[in-house]
Amino acid sequence: MIVVRVVQRGDVDALMALAQETGPGLTTFKPDREALAARVERARRTMEDKAAPHEAGYFFVMEDTETGDVAGVCGIETAVGLEQPFYNYRVSTVVHASQDLGIWTRMRALNISHDLTGYAEVCSLFLSPRHRSSGVGGLLSRSRFMFLAQFRERFPERLCAELRGHFDADGTSPFWRAVGSHFYQIDFNAADYLSSHGRKAFLAELMPRYPVYVELLPEEAQQCVGLTHSDTIPARRMLEAEGLRYENHVDIFDAGPVLECHIADLRTVRESVVVPVEIGASNAPADGPKSMVSNTSLGDFRVGVAAGVPENGVFRLSAAEAAALDVKAGAPVRVLPLKHKQG
Numbered sequence: 001m002i003v004v005r006v007v008q009r010g011d012v013d014a015l016m017a018l019a020q021e022t023g024p025g026l027t028t029f030k031p032d033r034e035a036l037a038a039r040v041e042r043a044r045r046t047m048e049d050k051a052a053p054h055e056a057g058y059f060f061v062m063e064d065t066e067t068g069d070v071a072g073v074c075g076i077e078t079a080v081g082l083e084q085p086f087y088n089y090r091v092s093t094v095v096h097a098s099q100d101l102g103i104w105t106r107m108r109a110l111n112i113s114h115d116l117t118g119y120a121e122v123c124s125l126f127l128s129p130r131h132r133s134s135g136v137g138g139l140l141s142r143s144r145f146m147f148l149a150q151f152r153e154r155f156p157e158r159l160c161a162e163l164r165g166h167f168d169a170d171g172t173s174p175f176w177r178a179v180g181s182h183f184y185q186i187d188f189n190a191a192d193y194l195s196s197h198g199r200k201a202f203l204a205e206l207m208p209r210y211p212v213y214v215e216l217l218p219e220e221a222q223q224c225v226g227l228t229h230s231d232t233i234p235a236r237r238m239l240e241a242e243g244l245r246y247e248n249h250v251d252i253f254d255a256g257p258v259l260e261c262h263i264a265d266l267r268t269v270r271e272s273v274v275v276p277v278e279i280g281a282s283n284a285p286a287d288g289p290k291s292m293v294s295n296t297s298l299g300d301f302r303v304g305v306a307a308g309v310p311e312n313g314v315f316r317l318s319a320a321e322a323a324a325l326d327v328k329a330g331a332p333v334r335v336l337p338l339k340h341k342q343g
Contacts (some may be wrong), residue, residue, distance in 0.1 A: 001066070001324035002136050003304040004074070004143035007059040012037050014070035021128055029124045039075075046078070047299055054082035057126070058147065062131075062140050065324045071131040072140045074123035076147065079156055081117035087203055088113050088162075088258055091225060091248040094213070099312060108214040108225065111249060112207060113249065118158045120263065125235055129130075139292065141238045142301045142336075145268035146294045150301070150334050152269065159263050160249075161239055164229040165256025166295070175255040178221035181254060183208055207252065226250055227256045242267050268292075272318075272336040278316045279329045284308030292336045293317065295327045302326055309337045 007015075019031035022071065031034075043059040045051040056079065062072035080086040090113035097104040122144050127137050148155060166232050167173050173180075176188045178305060184191050194202060214222050228236050236259070243266050244259035251258065264271060274296065284307035293315060294303035302325045306317055316337050317325070327333055 001304050001321055002062065002064055002071075002139065003324050004060050004062045004072075004140055005302045006047065006298075006300065007040050007043050007061050007073075009040055011061055011070065012040055013180045015040070015073065018070055018073065018126070022126055025120060026253075029126050033060045037218065043075075049317045053079060060143060060147075062127070062136065062143075062332050072127040074122070074126075074140055074144055075126055076144050076155075077121040078154065079118050080121050080160075081119075085114060085116055085204065087207070088116060088249040089212070089252055089255070090115060090173075091214075091250060092211075094211075103166070108283060108338070109211040110214060110225070111211050112252070116160050116249065116258070116260070118156055119260070122159065122161045122239075133178050137234055138238055138338075139303070139305055141235055142242065142268065142292060145161060145242055145266050146272065146292060146303045146334055146336065147301055148266065149269045149336075150294065150296055151298060152263070154311055155263055157246070157262055157264070159261055159266070161244055161259045162251055163236055163239075163256045163259065164232045165251055165254030166224045166227040169300055173224070173254040174218070174220040175224040176253055178217045179208075179212060188253065195253070203252070221255075223257045227255070228257060232256075247289055255273070259278050268336050273310060273332050274332050274334050275313055275315050276309050276330050277322065277327050277333045278314045279319055280316060282307055282316050282318055284316075285340055290338050291315070293321075293325060294334045295325050296332050296334060300326055305338070310335050 005200055015036045016031060016033050022029055036122055039059055042055055042057060043053060046056045046058060057077040058076060059075045061070050063070050089110040090110050092111045094107050125141060127140055173188055214225055239259050243259045246257045247260045249258040250256060282298055289308060289309050290305050290307055291309050292303060293306050306321050308316060317335055
């Protein structure tokens, strides 16, 4: 069974191998063994309630329980910007008008913003290209919302997601080329690396002090503002189906969009239910409705997809599915039917 589970300390080697498959722009999942080991340790401290508020965060891996293959990762930061500033550009509208000349112009301006400070953030979503045709991307992305629903008390009111921005075929960012490169005097990957390792002082020291008028940038850079990387479009669609929306904040490096919402408004929070589990042969047809199912354990949280929906106040799992999710008969499970409710 394919499951998404909380990371364990023994996962570092598998994470290092997986991180080698990422491209530019995925700031929070780099092939750096020391950084990955620290990320795992931070996640475990968070679950043990030993992490300070500014460092609290959760990290998950997608695993084939039959082979042990780690196919993807995703994460949740509990509250961004509490220690290191969480910078974004806010895209605003500036109007210039002259009544005498009969001239009226409307332009976009980028203003440095800390608006999202204190938000939870879903991040670090990466699925190996080896598994992108197997239909498990939805499980990987939505697993975080099952965790948010189950442990709602551990998170603030609002949630955001920074999406990777547009890159040219040669792997360069037109927005970075037009804006960031002039202020920071280092290449995108170097700035990305420093930022991902918490070394963000250079941002405050070197970033533009005044609004950036989008219409003064080269056309290719203008088109990047709020544009999602082609590889990230499926992830964006899933986030939007969950309830997140673009609210005119973009990344300061590549101008990728930031999606936002209230956690209480997430589809998974509103529609998932907790019911006891029955273990036995499933009566659900293979081509019938399916549900996401998770256990309710913090330290060994696991979520997967199983056939069926809750019936008569219970959900039925096969013995193999129950073992993969680490649940016993009668234990509570959180269930989200994958088909949207009607009406």
